[in-house]
Amino acid sequence: MSAGLDDKLSDALVGTRRFFTRAQVSDDHRAMYAEGGRAGDSFYRDRWSHDKVVRSTHGVNCTGSCSWKVYVKDGIITWEAQQTDYPSTGADKPEYEPRGCPRGAAFSWYTYSPTRVRYPYVRATLLTMFQEARAQYGDPVVAWASIVQDAEKASRYKKARGKGGLVRASWADAVEMIAAAHVYTIKRHGPDRIAGFSPIPAMSQVSYASGARFNELIGAPMLSFYDWYADLPVASPQIFGDQTDVPESGDWWDAAYLIMWGTNVPLTRTPDAHWMTEARYRGQKVVVMSPDYAENVKFADEWLAPAPGTDAALAMAMGHVVLREFFVDGHVDFFDDYVKKYTDLPFLVTVERQKDGSWKPGKNLVAADFENAARTSENALFKPVVFDEGTGAPVVPNGTLGHRFGDEGVGKWNLDLENLKPQLSFWSEAAESVAVRLPRFDAPDGQAVHEERGVPVIRVGEHLVTTVFDLMLAQYGVGRPGLPGVWPEGYDDPRVPYTPAWQEEITSVPAEACARIAREFARNSVDTQGRSMILMGAGTNHWYHSDLVYRAMLMLTTITGCQGRNGGGWAHYVGQEKVRPLMGFQNAAFALDWTRPPRHMTQTAYWYVHTGQYRYDTFLADTVGAGMSAFPGQTIMDLLLKSARMGWSPSYPTFDKSSIEIPDLAAKDGVDVKDWVVDKLKSGELKFALEEPENPENYPRVLTLWRSNLLGSSAKGDEYFLRHLLGAEGAVTARQAAPEQRPRDIAWADEIVDGKLDMLMTIDFRMTSSTLFSDVVLPAATWYEKHDINTTDMHPFIHSFNPAISPPWQSKTDWDAWKEIAKRFSELAVDHLGTRTDLVVKPLWHDTPEAMATPHGVVRDWKLGECDPIPGKTMPALIPVERDYTAVYDKMTAVGPLLDTLGTTCKGITYDVGAEVEKLRQEHGVVATGPAAGRPRLDTDIQVAEMIMMLSGATNGHLATQGFRTQEQRTGQRMHDLAAESEGRRITFADTQLAPQPVITTPEWSGSETGGRRYSPFTVNIERLKPFHTLTGRQHFYLDHDWMLAMGEALPTYRPPLDMTRLFGEAEIGATGELGVSVRYLTPHNKWSIHSEYQDNLFMLSLSRGGQTVWISDQDAAKVDIRDNDWVEMVNRNGVVACRAIVSHRMPEGTVYMHHAQDRLIDVPLTQRDQKRGGIHNSMTRIMMKPSHLIGGYAQLSYFFNYIGPTGSNRDEVTMIRKRTTPVEY
Amino acid sequence: MKVMAQMSMVMNLDKCIGCHTCSVTCKQAWTNRAGMEYVWFNNVETRPGLGYPRTWQDQDEWKGGWELRRNGRLTLKSGNRLKKLASIFSNPKLPSIQHYYEPWSYDYETLLESPVTRNYPVARPYSLLSGKPMNVEWSGNWDDDLAGSGEHAVKDPMLKGIEDKVKFEFEQTFMFYLPRICEHCLNPACAASCPSGAIYKREEDGIVLVDQDKCRGWRMCVSGCPYKKVYFNHKTGKAEKCTFCYPRIEVGIPTVCAETCVGRLRYIGIMLYDADRVLDAASVEDDQDLYEAQVGCFLDPYDPEVQRAAEADGIPGDWIEAAKKSPVRRLIMDYRVALPLHPEYRTMPMVWYIPPLSPVVDVVKETGYDAEDRGNLFAAIDALRIPVEYLANLFTAGDVPTVDKVLRKMAAMRSFMRDINLGGDPDEEIAASVGMSAEDMYEMFRLMAIAKYDERY
Incomplete structure (x- = not known):
């Protein structure tokens, strides 16, 4: 048929x-x-037709840096699609096209959405007050003063924050109020009582620079972001002396073994994920470590699921295996050569006898410590030594910190070992040895337990020394015959750290799997000369002890010779965006062309203090320190104060007197202002503001946000912010510290001041929690309505924003908005401020000789009489600068003269930019009259972009070459050829409009793109023998600072997540009660948003669950009768969240995920607990600071903006979760 | 022989990251308008899961596609065409809006315009259909990343018969993504269902379109399409569906979903087929023979006889050249790694899929397993988290060995390439063990991994 x-x-x-x-x-x-x-x-043909396609991108904090085609029809933006015109990576590799993600593809929705901020807004309560006062007093500054000085009025408008009542204002009125608040605050309290916050410049550098330039010109600190977001891996400065430098995603292709550990690539690196899926086809093995079946697990060959927060245990055990099999029982020349040349493993460390007769690891032995040729050489206290096998003596190798500065080090700051043969270990069967006490932190009660394990030693003068390598083996429990102490019997011995069996009890990863993956990882590196890579990110980095997690992981990539290799090493992917034209950017953003130094503040510490969270630390530093007695009787707040006064960390507001009043007082006394300050500090007449945080003289008054949603996204302890910073309603129920838990050196006010801020101003194009709570909201142009530039470290290109349409309604670009503010500010300053001297108090900086302030990392506190207060040495540098407040606008819009006289400095290299300034003069034209007469103009956003690109080696080949030539003199190594191919190349804004442009290899970064090579960090260090910016000049594992030693963290170790039951009395995980079941509370990145951006976007909401959700395992859900999509409530001492549940067996029992950052603006009902609006993900968290992050003034542990600082960790939290039983009401 | 050209697509599910960029760019370009709020011409499903609309694969319920009658003739599953004509006023087999989802928005303006309130203002959801406040209970992508779950995926029609192999427990978790557009079938059931003759297959490239002028909104196409990829615009009262972006294809650029796919997993190309063979192929008795039968319809553009016939049938020369270079043809015919979605619906779908690999299960992990180890190369396929049976239910009407063969080729490619990656010589035996030459294996690697823009489209 x-x-x-x-x-x-x-x-x-x-x-x-x-x-x-x-x-x-x-x-x-x-x-x-x-x-x-x-x-x-x-x-459909009609539907497809359009009038033009404009290149732009997204200024969102995602590291994507994707170039987009924006379609316009009839003057209306219709949609967007990815550009596909990235320069090729070469014939044998995948390409970067297309880059983009569903969030970005939905962006144009915002343009005309009902959540768009179209006009300036002010809360009616405040606007009325201001208009009345303005009418009464005539002068806007006086008018502002009359409101904020009137307690009743101030309280009234502050209490109204967040609760509707915003009304339209004209630009002129809104800007005048903003300018008046700034002028008043500077006049009454000082410029360091103002702060600006805008995150992650890389994504829209001009927009960041706009407000930053204004703030720095008036002397207001810019708040950091990388540490605040907990994205800064403190292990990076600790080990590499580098903020963060990572491979572009194209380099994943080069890896032959890839572990994804705490970074969920398909979600958070969506446009890059294909490199990972494609590299598998090249025979790459992929392993994922993740506590849940995350999206990236699908691509793995194997999935190991360590319990949340226990990653360091797994990494330590893997290190145990690698050390045992490849360094002790076996030997690999490649590894041996690498660690001797590029790590501190062969360096000598003293072993010191304690009062009780026990032995402890001590300090790096340096040239100044014993009889040798270099003993009296320049910087001898910063020249650590190795033991030379050839001569049988301790010797200073080239390349130490001591060689980096000063005349004697010229040509010697390099990693050339010359004839030196560093000895890795002193072990032999007959070696002398001592048992050193090493802490472990895995006891059930969380308290440190000490164990003794032997290290071989030799004598150098009066010192008993061993090597870092020998200490490392002792720490990792890798025994060798003849050494005393407690050692494991084998991999299957769970009693002694850090064996595979030991970790299995903590992580639940099978010991076999742990050992095998470690072996494979190292073996692969042997086979490929270092092409084993670990991608890491928020999952492993957002913990309180993330520095330890990372140090344990970085041990794996470093001792196997993978760092500084294409396809190898660490790849840290969270918040790490890279401002490729860094040097030019710093000048534009921080106005270094006009005034130096800038005021930069670590934001975590800032809010820890000014949102009153320090008051809720119901523990002493030693409690959180597991009983190591590192800081007897002190609180974290005490340590913060100590850090500030010793010049380790920045601290703003700095003193209890205005920074512009102090120079006047000194002048009145006829004393140099520095001497005056030192004198008054000693006498106690001048105090750090930190000493009395609730004193009205001592807290910030004005905060401006742009490109930022602090209150809906990054504010850890959001409810503390609302109550104490803003004076609004907050859901905190935590109790404050009892008298015996309070700071020792800080005045304890009876009450916290609620509503510290006089003004919160936000510039944005959409409504967020931050705009909702702001006093003034200015309408911003979107990313399809302005010019700007964008870079990332995920690819090596720079490309542009361009307006597809003009800013609609009354919106303005960030640059134009800040210009308006600067203009009115300068006018109001004529009567109220004029020219003032401002005393800038600056911490000791990394990459400068100030990093040699603390020999041996021995802490000496002038306040305790342990030394004299010497500015720039034992306390912060004191630098008076002149500020003509009437000229702020003129300076903001012109390129300043300090570039001509001082050049510009980046990461320790100073550049002559005379020719560049001259080019800017020719291309931008010259300011004719006024304070900036004769200077190149800086009127437009494009000109700011040109200034940034002109003044950076990444975009200007002449500067890259110049920088390398300068570096050649210090290192004695050939460098300049790295940029030679691009010496005549300069990337202009017009170039970035044509297509993404590949950047130029520059000393601003540690890797090389030369010859079209994929970028991998530290390749220049490894291949050109350029030292790392550390004490030894090598990758550093042993941190001998007093505090690190005292905390038991001189070497990598495992410390469990914080015990919130012990610290705060929260219920133990798994406990059930009236409020449900207690679970660990994590806030990973969201699939449907980039932080809070896009979570309110209708497309994203339609593809997800349409509002706030929390993911919970089927087991936990069953315990409290929660079904999928049920309304639930989470409650802990920090706040309350009302949202819906997503129940899935891909979640591990005992842990919930509330994805960051679901703002409280979309479908959030009133809570069952107190009938108030439910909170955001950060309503459940709070700031927890770790003392070791406050260290400064010592080698790589010295401060720089976003380089080091306390991280606002957020993964150690717990909460109760229950099914909602009352009706859902709004 | 009647040679026809078909614009076709292959999606490599092994590369799909489930990001939904394709869905958003498609929605923005095509269906972001009134009447189409609930419509996603392109959607991405997490499997196991219910899909969009919910349980669309359950043809016992929805009666989509064709079935083979005992007399050996094909008939629409929902009844023959005569019956359809007779019942156009009461089409019983339409998914309700709830099977898709009730589209919603929010009163966003409250955030800016709220008067002074007791509590912080919030935007509440309201239905785009009724305009009333609503509690969101389903979306077009509700079970995204759930990896199933006892609540939802137990009802996944694809689990039928393999319930014992899938446990929704942490240790057994697996999931993958299935992006879907219209299949632009060689034997489209939607077109056959249309009483108005409004659905047609373009002669030159096989794209299936609804003539917006002719459509009378009977919705028989919605029922007839087993993939549920024809949608009803409730504002215009007409059917709409994926157009394979013909306004773009016609000027030589890929579809929106393909060009914006950041996983770089979509390939577009021409397939030549013999239209005279289609009905026979769609009518083979055993469902599991349908894949081979459909492959049998495809013509080799390198075959001089085919070239002559194509010329005679009016296919332009450059189309024959395009068919030679077609990455889709290479993946379907040369390497045999792409498979049709639900061949058993007998519509001869033309969007094909490369099935995904997945991590090995824990039991293998504990005993020591190395994916790149030659010795483990094939043993591993049985230990993958995604049960091969589940993939077979999607792509081969349940025929496991065919899926198994594809997965083995992918595993072999990885092993083959690893030797090269590590600087060694490739082992031709690896390629031979899955019936490929070393050269083909390397070329397949380039097409799947390096996948330059010009190679994908």
Whole structure:
């Protein structure tokens, strides 16, 4: 029987259709064919048609840096799609096209959405007050003063924050109020009582620079972001002396073994994920470590699921295996050579006898410590030594910190070992040894337990020394015959750290799997000369002890020779965006062309203090320190104060007197202002503001946000912010510290001041929690309405924003908005401020000789009489600068003269930029009159972009070459050829409009793109023997600072997540009660948003659950009768969240995920607990600071903006979760 | 022989990251308008899961596609065409809006315009259909990343018959993504279902379109399409569906979903087929023979006889050249790694899929397993987290060995390439063990991994 349709009758009847249609019906009557292009198609042709396509990108904090085509029809933005014109990576690699993600693809929705901020807004309560006062006093500054000085009025408008009542204002009125608040605050309290916050410049550098330039010109600190977001891996400065430098995603292709550990690439690196999926086809093995079945697990060959927060245990055990099999029982020349040349493992460390007769690891032995040729050489206290096998003596190798500065180090700051043969270990069967006490932190009660394990030692002068390597083996529990102490019997011995069996009890990862993956990882590196890579990120980095997690992981990539290799090493992917034209950016953003130094503040510490969270530390530093007695009787707040006064960390507001009043007082006394300050500090007449945080003289008054949603996204302890910073309603129920838990050196006010801020101003294009709570909201142009530049470390290109349409309604670009503010500010300053001297108090900086302030990392506190207060040495540097407040606008819009006289400095290299300034003069034109007369103009956003690109080696080949030539003198190594191919190349804004442009290899970064190579960090260090910016000049594992030693963290170790039951009395995980079941509370990145951006976007909401959700395992859900999509409530001492549950077995029992950052603006009902609006993900968290992050003034542990600082960790939290039983109301 | 050209797509599910960029760019370009709020021409499903609309694969319920009658003739599953004509006023097999989802928005303006309130203002959801406040209970992508779950995926029609192999427990978790557009079938059931003759297959490239002028909104196409990829615009009262972006294809640029796919997993190309063979192929008796039968319809553009016939049938020369270079053809015919979605619906779908690999299960992990180890190369396929049976239910009407063969080729490619990656010589035996030459294996690697823009489209 032949095939056919239906039966013959139907066929005959229906088949008649073919006679009635013009289209062709197939002979078998199945289908009708018709040629395309007929009238019926026109509907879709119309839909597709458009007038123009404009290149732009997204200024969002995602590291994507994707170039987009924006389609415009009839002057309306219709949609967007990815550009595909990235320069090629070469014939044998995948390409970067197309880059983009669903969030970015939905961006144009915002342009015309009902959540768009179209006009300036002010809360009616405040606007009315201001208008009345303005009418009464005539002067806006006086008017502002009359409001904020009136307690009743101030309280009234502050209490109204967040609760609706925003009304339209004109730009002139809104800007005048903002300018008046700034002028008043500077006049009354000092410029360091103002702060600006805008995150992650890389994504829109001009927009960041706009407000930053204004703030720095008036002397207001810019708040950091990388540490605040907990994205800064403190292990990076600790080990590499580098903020963070990572491979571009194209370099994943080069890896032959890839572990994804705490970074969920498909979600958070969506446009890059293909490199990972494709590299597998090249035979790359992929392993994922993740506590849940995360999206990236799908691509793995193997999935190991360590319990949340226990990653360091797994990494330590893997290190145990690698050390045992490749360094002790086995030997690999490649590893041996690498660690001797590029790490501190062969360096000598003293072993010191304690009062109780025990031994402890001590300090790095340096040239100044013993009889040797270099003992009296320059910087001898910063020249650590190795033991030379050849001469049988301790010797200073090239490349130490001591060689980096000063005349004697010229040509010697390099990693050339010359004839030196560093000895890795002093072990032999007959070696002398001592048992050193090493802490472990895995006891059930969380308290440190000490164990003794032996290290071989030799004598150098009066010192008993061993090597870092020998200490490392002792720490990792890798025994060798003849050494005393407690050692494990084998991998299967769970009693002694850090064996595979030991970690299995903590992580639940099978010991076998742990050992095998470690072995494979190292073996692969042997086979490929270092092409084993670990991608890491928030999952492992957002913990309180993340520095330890990372140090344990970085041990793996470093001792196997993977760092500084294409396809190898660490790849830290969270918040790490890279401002490729860094040097030019710093000048534009921080106004270094006009005034130096800038005021930079660590934001975590800032809010820890000014949102009153320090008051809720119901523990002493030693409690959180697991009983190591590192800081007897002190609180974290005490340590913060100590850090500030010793010049380790920045601290703003700095003193209890205005920074512009102090120079006047000194002048009145006829004393140099520095001497005056030192004197008054000693006498106690001048105090750090930190000493009395609740004193109205001592807290910030004005905060401006742009490109930022602090209150809906990054504010750890959001409810503390609302109550104490803003004076609004907050859901905190935590108790404050009891008298015996309070700071020792800080005045304890009876009450916290609620509503510290006089003004919160936000510039944004959409409504967020931050705009909702702001006093003034200015309407911003979107990313499709302005010029700007964008870079990332995920790819090596720089490209541009361009307006597809002009800023609609009354929105303005960030640059134009800040210009308006600067202009009015300068006008108001004429009567109120004039020119003032401002005393800038600056911490000791990394990459400068100030990093040699603390020999041996021995802490000496002038306040305790342990040394004299010497500015720039034992306390912060004191630098008076002159600020002409009437000229702020003129300076903001011109390129300043310090570039001509001082050049510009980046990461320790100073550049002459005379020719560059001259080019800017020619291209931008010259300011004719006024304070900036003769200077290159800086009127437009494009000109700011040009300034940034002109003044950076990444975009200007002349500067890159110059920088390398300068570096050649210090290192004695050939460098400049790295940029030679691009010496004449300069990337202009017009170039970035044509297509993404590949950047130039520059000393601003540690890797090389030369010859079209994929970027991998530290390749220049490894290949050109350029030292790392550390004490030894090598990758550093042993941190001998007093505090690190005291905390038991001189070496990598495992410390469990914080015990919130012990610290705060929260219920133990798994406990059930009236409020549900207690679970660990994590806030990973969200699939449907980039931080809080896009979470309110209708497309993203339609593809997800349409509002706030929390993911919970089926087991936990069953315990408290929660079903999928049930409304639930989470409650802990920090706040309350009302949201819906997503129940899935891909979640591990005992842990919930509330994805960061679901703002409280979309479908959040009133809570069951207190009938108030539910909170955000950060309503459940709070700031927890770790003392070791406050260290400064010592080698790589010295401060720089976003380089080091306390991280606002957020993963150690717990909460109760229950099913909602009362009706859902709004 | 009647040579026809078909614009076709292959999606490599092994590379799909489930990001939904394709869905958003498609929605923005095509269906972001009134009447189409609930419509996603392109959607991405997490499997196991219910899909969009919910349980669309359950043809016992929805009666989509064709079935083979005992007389050996094909008939629409929902009844023959005559019956359809007779029942156009009461189409019983339409998914309700709840099977898709009730589209919603929010009163966003409250955030800016709220008067002074007791509590912080919030934007509440309201239905785009009724305009009333609503509690969101389903979306077009509700089970995204759930990896199933006892609540939802137990109802996944694809689990039928393999319930014992899938446990929704932490240790057994697996999931993958299935992006879907219209299949632009060689034997489209939607077109056959249309009483108005409004659905047609373009002669030159096989794209299936709804003539917006002719459509009378009977919605028989919605029922007839087993993939549920024809949608009803409730504002215009007409059917709409994926157009394979013909306004773009016609000027030589790929579809929106393909060009914006950041996983770089979509390939577009021409397939030549013999239209005279389609009905026979769609009518083979055993569902599991349908894949081979459909492959049998495809013509080799390098075959001089095919070239002559194509010329005679009016296919332009450059189309024949395009068919030679077609990455889709290479993946379907040369390497045999792409498979059709639900061949058993007998519509001869033309969007094909490369099935995904997945991590090995814990039991293998504990005993020591190395994916790149030659010795483990094939043993591993049985230990993958995604049950091969589940993939077979999607792509081969349940025929496991065919899926198994594809997965083995991918595993072999990785092993083959690892030797090269590590600087060694490739082992031709690896390629031979899955019936490929070393050269083909390397070329397949380039097409799947390096996948330059010009190679994908």
